[in-house]
Amino acid sequence: MSLHMTGAGALEDPICTYPGSRLPVRAPCARLEGRYLAFLGGSETFGRFVATPFPALLDRRLGQTCVNLGSINAGLDAVLGDAGAMRIAAAAALTVVQLPDAQNLxxxxxRVHPRRNDRFLAACAPLTELYPEVDFTEFHFTRHLLIALHRHCPGRFATLRTELQRIWVTRMHRLLRGLGGRGLLLWLHDGDDSPRSDAPLGSEPLLVSRTMVDRVLRQARGLVEVPVTAAGQLEGETRKMDFGPLQRPTAEHMLGPAMHARIADRLGDAIATLQ
Incomplete structure (x- = not known):
């Protein structure tokens, strides 16, 4: 697989799409023949800036076809809104589901963009009524939006947070039902899922609590928790990644090869017990 520079000094992401799907996922596309495992998730599952993401590592380790359906900045809406991707995931012997953020719904x-769910498109009437002093045309990303709204009024923000968390649970139930009980949850976190004063949305995945995870776990085969550290916080990790000069700030917040290897090890052990 080759990556090339664009005029903006960035490397293009290695993407492909499967027949019947519009979701841009990690290339190369796998051959959907016989028994295979599927992986649903966002930028981490996609393996942005990493030559061999954890689904590819597991393909080698398990000797089974591992279909990487990870899509950059995709959340629940992107997957549920793509019938082709859902058909592929539902036909898998087991589908690993990276727990998504709750704000990208x-x-x-x-409303958010239907495929790149981190993009904020427009405020609805209930939000403009809740925050009449806010100019929503200034926002392009959901994280920026919610941090700003929390800063404006934490009390009113609680109403929004409750609704987002309710919808996250509802749509996770819908996703897991669509997988026919063959979903394995993957929780990538920094080991601290409690809100912090400097991070009003809490730890990654944002706005997702253990109580929420416990509620959807009943419909899954199990849960694999992996504490992870961004590449920029590990000595020399970004040197093992592929990105253009202007992409360094983004790459530093992504997972590097060491974390993908850790995830593959944890998932490999869990999958072995389920097969």
Whole structure:
């Protein structure tokens, strides 16, 4: 697989799409023949800036076809809205589901982009009524939006947070039902899922609590928790990644090869017990 520079000094992401799907996922596309495992998730599952993401490592380790359906900045809406991707995931012997953020969901307060779910598209009437002093044309990303709204009024923000968390649980139930009980949850976190004063949305995945995970776990085969550290916090890790000069700040917040190897080890052990 080759990557090339664009005029903006960035490397293009290695993407492909499967027949019947519009979701841009990690290339190369796998051959969907016989028994295979599927992996649903966002930028971490996709393996942005990493030559061999954890689904590819597991393909080698397990000797089974591992279909990487990870898509950059994709969340629940992107997967549920793509019938082709859902068919592929539902036909897998087992589908690993990376737990997504809760803020990247279209809801009664705002709409997000249908595939790149971190993009804020528009505020709905209930949100403009809740925050009449806010100019929503200034926002392009959901994280920026929610941090700003929390700063404006933490009390009113609680209403929005409750709705996002409710919808996350509802749509996770829908996703897991669609997988026919063959979903294995993957929780990538920094080991601290409690909100912090300097991070009003809490730890990654944002706005997702252990109580929420416990509620959806009943429909899954199990849960694999992996504490992870961004590449920029590990000595020499970014030197093992592929990115253009202007992409360094983004790459430093992604997972490097060491974390992908850790995830593959944890998932490999869990999958072995389920097969």
């Amino acid at each position: 279209t809801n009664g307060f705002y």
